[in-house]
Amino acid sequence: MSSIHANMDICGRTPAFDRNIVDAVSSRLTAASGAAKSLLxxxxxxxxxxxxxxxxxxxxxxxxxxxxxxGSVITRQK
Known part of the structure; x- marks a missing residue:
């Protein structure tokens, strides 16, 4: 028996995900992706x-x- 099935037996429903946590993780992943792109x-x-x-x-x-x-290389000034 999985934990979801056990939770359904106890509570009568599946566990709900907190939308704030999902949004926070999503924003952190987006920020990390942007930082990685900038470094690359x-x-x-x-x-x-x-x-x-x-x-x-x-x-x-x-x-x-x-x-x-x-001696450093720069874009030519017009």
Missing amino acids: LAFRYRLATRRIQRFSDHRLHDIGFERDWD
């Missing part, structure tokens, strides 16, 4: 930036970037 995008941006660090100044200019005074 930041990681991919960092990899792409590291990849173009090796390009020459002329090639960076061709694809819309330039070197800052400290």
